[in-house]
Amino acid sequence: MAFMGLTMKTSLKLTCKVLLVSVITLGLWGCAGRPFDPPRADEIPKEPGVFTKGADGAVLYDSNKERQPAASSSQMPRASSGDMQQPAVASDYEEYEGYRQWLLWKKSAVGTPEYEEFQQWREWRKYQEWKKQK
Amino acid sequence: MNKGIFNYVLFFSAVAVFLFLGLQSVQALEVKLSGQVNRAVMWVDNGKDSSVLNVDNDNSSTRFRFTGSEEVSDSVTVGVVWENEFQSNDSSKVDVGQDNDGGSEFNDRKLEAYFVIPYGKISIGQGDGAANGTTEEDLSGTSVIMYAGVNDTAGSINFRDDDDTPIATVGSTRSNFDGLSRNDRLRYDTPSFGGATLSASFTNGDAYELAARYSGDFDGLGKITTAIGFVNTNDRSDPEYTQIGGSVSWLHTSGINLTVSSGARDIDDADRDPVNYYGKLGYKFDIHAIAVEYGMTEDLSQEDDKSKNYGLAYVVKPWDGVEFYGTYRAYSLDRDDTSNIEDIRQVMIGTRVKF
Numbered sequence: 001m002a003f004m005g006l007t008m009k010t011s012l013k014l015t016c017k018v019l020l021v022s023v024i025t026l027g028l029w030g031c032a033g034r035p036f037d038p039p040r041a042d043e044i045p046k047e048p049g050v051f052t053k054g055a056d057g058a059v060l061y062d063s064n065k066e067r068q069p070a071a072s073s074s075q076m077p078r079a080s081s082g083d084m085q086q087p088a089v090a091s092d093y094e095e096y097e098g099y100r101q102w103l104l105w106k107k108s109a110v111g112t113p114e115y116e117e118f119q120q121w122r123e124w125r126k127y128q129e130w131k132k133q134k
Numbered sequence: 135m136n137k138g139i140f141n142y143v144l145f146f147s148a149v150a151v152f153l154f155l156g157l158q159s160v161q162a163l164e165v166k167l168s169g170q171v172n173r174a175v176m177w178v179d180n181g182k183d184s185s186v187l188n189v190d191n192d193n194s195s196t197r198f199r200f201t202g203s204e205e206v207s208d209s210v211t212v213g214v215v216w217e218n219e220f221q222s223n224d225s226s227k228v229d230v231g232q233d234n235d236g237g238s239e240f241n242d243r244k245l246e247a248y249f250v251i252p253y254g255k256i257s258i259g260q261g262d263g264a265a266n267g268t269t270e271e272d273l274s275g276t277s278v279i280m281y282a283g284v285n286d287t288a289g290s291i292n293f294r295d296d297d298d299t300p301i302a303t304v305g306s307t308r309s310n311f312d313g314l315s316r317n318d319r320l321r322y323d324t325p326s327f328g329g330a331t332l333s334a335s336f337t338n339g340d341a342y343e344l345a346a347r348y349s350g351d352f353d354g355l356g357k358i359t360t361a362i363g364f365v366n367t368n369d370r371s372d373p374e375y376t377q378i379g380g381s382v383s384w385l386h387t388s389g390i391n392l393t394v395s396s397g398a399r400d401i402d403d404a405d406r407d408p409v410n411y412y413g414k415l416g417y418k419f420d421i422h423a424i425a426v427e428y429g430m431t432e433d434l435s436q437e438d439d440k441s442k443n444y445g446l447a448y449v450v451k452p453w454d455g456v457e458f459y460g461t462y463r464a465y466s467l468d469r470d471d472t473s474n475i476e477d478i479r480q481v482m483i484g485t486r487v488k489f
Contacts, residue, residue: 033350035329038359038383041270041277042194042286044170049455049488056201057168057489063204064162 162205169198172278174459174484178291180230181476182298187232189225191484192286194278196220197243209252215261217244225482226289226305243316257321264321264333265313265343265363265379269395273357273385274416275423278486279459280447282310282381282395282412284429288443288480293467296474304465304478307441308431311379311397311410313343313363314370339370356386375401379410389418391425399434406433423449440468455488 039045046055109115172191178184190196196219203213223236246259272281279287289305314337321335333345345363352358362380379397393414400407409432416425430442445463452458465478 032328033352033355033358035326036349036351036357036359038271038273038349038357039277040267041272041281041283042267044168044194044197044199045455045486045488047454047488049168049170050453051489052168052455054166057166057199059164059166060200061163061165063164 163202164204165200165202167198167200168489169196170194170486170488171196172484172486174225174279174482176225176228176287177481178228178230178288179479180292180294181478182294183230185230185232187223187228188235189223189228189482190221191279191482191486192221192224192226192289193281193283194486195224196222199244211250213248213250215244215246215248217242219243225287226285229290229292229303252325254325255323257319257323260318261316261321263314263317263319263337263343263365264323264335264345265365266315267312268345268347268361268363269310269312269379269381269397269410269412271359271361271381271383271395272393272414273359273383274391274393274414274425275418276414276416276425276447276449276459278449278457279461279482279484280414280425280427280445280463282393282414282429283312284308284310284443284463284465287482288463288465288478291465291478291480293465293475293478295472295476301469301472301475302435302467304441307435307439307467308429308443309397309399309408309410309434310395310412310429311377311399311408313345313365313379314341314367317341337370340368341370342366342368354387356384356388358382358384373402373404375399381412385418391416391418406437408432408434421451436469438470442466442468457486459484459486 037046048055049057052058106115109118172194173196174189174191176187176189178187197217198220199215199217201213201215203211205211219241220239221241222238224239228236242260244259244261246257246261248255248257270277270282285305285308289303289308291304292300293302293304293307294300317335317337319335319337321333323333324331329350330346330348333347334342336342343363343365345361347359347361349359350357360380360382363378365375365377367374367376377397377399379395381393381395383391383393385391391414393412393416395412396410398407398409410429412427412429414425414427416423425447427445427447428443430440432438432440434441443463443465445461447459447461449457449459460483461481463480463482465480467475469475
């Protein structure tokens with residue numbers, strides 16, 4: 001008898017091993033553990049590197065980021081008043097988004113205690129500048 | 135399995151994928167760069183002489199890799215893998231007495247394209263054969279320096295007798311009977327069915343490989359991974375051979391882990407049937423991993439050969455992407471017509487840095 005090219009002698013020697021591993025495999029499969037991707041001894045580890053946070057290395061190109069509307073600074077309306085100190089932003093697009101959020105807040109916040117506090121802070125700052133000039 | 139039918143199945147599977155792709159719009163594309171440097175200092179003693187060598191650890195060689203993948207539709211992802219290794223003084227090619235830096239080798243490892251579809255994954259190009267890695271499942275955390283493939287760090291070291299006459303290299307007497315490594319092939323992997331996958335690949339010389347794998351994480355029991363692979367070299371090897379091998383690795387939630395690997399080869403027109411046994415017991419805790427191993431290959435180079443080794447390894451990962459490791463291994467060869475073959479002892483310390 002031959003099994004996929006194996007001779008009788010070898011197949012006898014191997015049958016037990018094949019059955020054992022097959023039984024273990026099927027038994028484990030039947031127990032329904034959560035699948036995971038095991039590490040390979042000879043492969044690059046699937047984990048962050050010394051210079052990269054992702055498990056697959058540094059991203060050289062990502063079309064999702066590329067397609068984001070990156071409006072140039074010249075096209076963006078600037079915040080006319082320097083009254084509100086915005087946190088540092090990573091790009092013109094994010095800065096513009098921040099500005100829009102600020103406008104929305106300003107519109108909806110009129111009359112609220114936060115808005116009143118903001119107005120008082122503006123007056124206090126003007127007072128500080130006036131004091132410096134004197 | 136009929137070889138012709140197998141080839142046709144793979145061919146038409148590939149055609150089906152290309153037809154299935156159709157004209158779809160691009161949704162997301164990512165290109166990534168990664169790599170690692172894996173260098174070690176090796177002390178090796180063949181019983182007659184010893185050397186200290188700076189080597190590239192061939193268990194997981196120094197290399198870089200570009201990968202790219204693109205979702206061409208909701209159900210299809212196309213990807214490429216381009217991986218090259220760059221080794222100076224490959225640890226599998228050194229021997230006692232070497233007094234230079236050895237060779238610098240720039241080798242292609244993977245140059246492949248793949249298509250992930252609802253019915254699985256099809257890969258074409260140079261990459262892992264279906265059975266590659268099936269005898270090397272290892273969850274011990276020490277495989278960077280010690281695993282079933284002992285030839286990667288000792289393959290070219292010669293056993294010598296009392297008279298300092300070379301008898302055989304470790305590599306000619308040891309094998310873990312893994313698959314056909316990486317080769318130019320067409321490969322198909324089924325989707326994962328609860329962690330189980332089946333794979334098949336066809337390569338040059340009418341050789342083919344089949345494999346089954348399972349990996350599962352069980353709450354109280356820990357993680358278990360297992361694989362079994364079959365190889366038929368047909369004309370790719372002279373003499374031709376068929377080979378079967380498998381491995382199981384279990385990492386308990388306590389950190390204790392056990393790995394077993396075995397394989398056998400049936401060589402055409404040869405009386406001997408080489409077989410390999412390998413076991414490893416380890417403990418993983420926090421950033422540390424330790425393990426001990428024992429392995430033996432019988433009848434590979436000559437009938438009644440018994441080539442054995444045992445070893446101890448320690449690996450620590452203090453930071454993301456950085457490992458430091460050390461190992462002690464001893465190799466011995468029992469051969470019927472040769473007496474007084476000296477044992478080989480080896481110590482390696484090194485580091486792998488992933489970027």
